[in-house]
Amino acid sequence: MKGIRKVTEDILWIGGSDRRLERFENIFPIPEGVSYNSYFIDDEKTVVFDTADISVSDQYLENLKDALNGKKLDYLVVLHMEPDHCSMINTVAALYPEVTVVGNAKTFTIMGQFFPETAGFNKLEVKEGDTLSTGKHTFSFVNAPMVHWPEVMMAYDDVSKALFAADAFGTFGALDGGLFADEYDFEREFLDSARRYYANIVGKYGMQVQAVLKKAAGLDIQMILSLHGPVWRKDLKWFIDKYEKWSTYTPETDDVVVVYGSLYGHTASAAESVATSLRAQGKKVKVYDVSGTDVSYLIGEVWRCQKVVLICPTYNNGIYPPMEAFINDMLALGVQNRIFALGQNGSWAPATVKLMTEKLSALKNVTILENTLTIKSALHGSDQGVVDEFAEVIAKA
Numbered sequence: 210m211k212g213i214r215k216v217t218e219d220i221l222w223i224g225g226s227d228r229r230l231e232r233f234e235n236i237f238p239i240p241e242g243v244s245y246n247s248y249f250i251d252d253e254k255t256v257v258f259d260t261a262d263i264s265v266s267d268q269y270l271e272n273l274k275d276a277l278n279g280k281k282l283d284y285l286v287v288l289h290m291e292p293d294h295c296s297m298i299n300t301v302a303a304l305y306p307e308v309t310v311v312g313n314a315k316t317f318t319i320m321g322q323f324f325p326e327t328a329g330f331n332k333l334e335v336k337e338g339d340t341l342s343t344g345k346h347t348f349s350f351v352n353a354p355m356v357h358w359p360e361v362m363m364a365y366d367d368v369s370k371a372l373f374a375a376d377a378f379g380t381f382g383a384l385d386g387g388l389f390a391d392e393y394d395f396e397r398e399f400l401d402s403a404r405r406y407y408a409n410i411v412g413k414y415g416m417q418v419q420a421v422l423k424k425a426a427g428l429d430i431q432m433i434l435s436l437h438g439p440v441w442r443k444d445l446k447w448f449i450d451k452y453e454k455w456s457t458y459t460p461e462t463d464d465v466v467v468v469y470g471s472l473y474g475h476t477a478s479a480a481e482s483v484a485t486s487l488r489a490q491g492k493k494v495k496v497y498d499v500s501g502t503d504v505s506y507l508i509g510e511v512w513r514c515q516k517v518v519l520i521c522p523t524y525n526n527g528i529y530p531p532m533e534a535f536i537n538d539m540l541a542l543g544v545q546n547r548i549f550a551l552g553q554n555g556s557w558a559p560a561t562v563k564l565m566t567e568k569l570s571a572l573k574n575v576t577i578l579e580n581t582l583t584i585k586s587a588l589h590g591s592d593q594g595v596v597d598e599f600a601e602v603i604a605k606a
């Protein structure tokens with residue numbers, strides 16, 4: 210039983226934490242690790258909600274065997290077909306061949322694409338509003354398309370009032386012994402990771418997240434069991450409020466994030482000078498070097514901050530490439546409701562303010578401040594007034 214944690218008397222966490230994976234989805238760095246959560250229901254009929262990533266397979270299978278404690282496995286409910294949760298389906302079905310796999314029509318389409326050999330499994334196809342009774346518990350299914358893939362479902366348990374939320378309300382970060390969010394200082398230990406996870410993984414689908422939040426508002430939810438990160442049993446409203454903000458592209462703070470690109474440090478000096486001036490005007494500021502910061506962290510900061518300052522050199526008559534990649538990511542994720550301030554450096558033909566303005570203009574409900582900053586090669590003492598004015602306009606915007 211060493212890898213199992215009790216969520217309630219008959220709902221067990223049987224997942225695992227991965228601290229070896231360098232990048233989630235082979236894109237996002239996760240120095241904090243990640244957990245793959247799976248939940249076992251010890252009822253008259255036994256149920257598992259999702260499996261786990263292959264990386265934690267040994268621990269997962271041991272947990273499942275311990276949880277079953279000699280019983281047969283009746284149902285494997287697949288809420289999400291992304292392989293970080295479904296990669297053990299075949300193994301589980303091979304070990305427990307009597308199991309019935311539960312999913313919706315899209316679940317089984319994607320399952321067949323990944324694993325053609327699952328065609329012969331015992332299957333139960335469900336749709337929105339259908340229920341699965343296991344004895345004491347009855348689970349109702351709620352479609353949650355594009356949170357984060359089209360087949361995603363959630364399940365609500367009428368006994369524990371738990372919402373099995375698939376990827377929603379998840380976070381990067383391995384579990385450090387605690388299963389419940391209230392066993393941590395979540396705001397200090399997880400919030401940045403949860404925001405980075407949300408913004409990069411689901412950020413594009415704010416409208417779909419809003420649709421699910423509206424459905425969830427009609428349920429008496431007392432626990433949230435995500436597929437990643439801690440389980441919520443207290444202060445759910447605090448975290449749901451974060452999701453309300455994030456999914457409506459509402460800035461979490463009125464802080465300023467300054468992101469610069471700099472070949473030799475001169476644009477960096479200008480960005481630092483802008484940050485100093487913003488601080489002097491009472492603003493909270495974070496400064497990032499676009500070349501040295503993985504773009505997923507910058508995206509997380511865009512979701513947190515109301516104001517985004519971008520300063521970079523012109524490069525090959527275009528935008529400094531790492532900055533362009535960052536802007537492209539904001540476009541791909543559909544950032545909204547932000548105030549942008551732009552600066553540029555060019556020793557002979559600065560053009561990035563114009564080019565960045567053209568790109569950012571495609572975003573909805575954004576303000577691009579007319580007051581911009583232009584440096585010719587390097588910032589000098591005589592430029593202080595211009596920097597202060599640039600910062601003042603940002604602070605007051």
Ligand code: FEO
Binds near residue numbers: 294358376436437
């Ligand atoms: Fe955790 Fe969309 O998979």
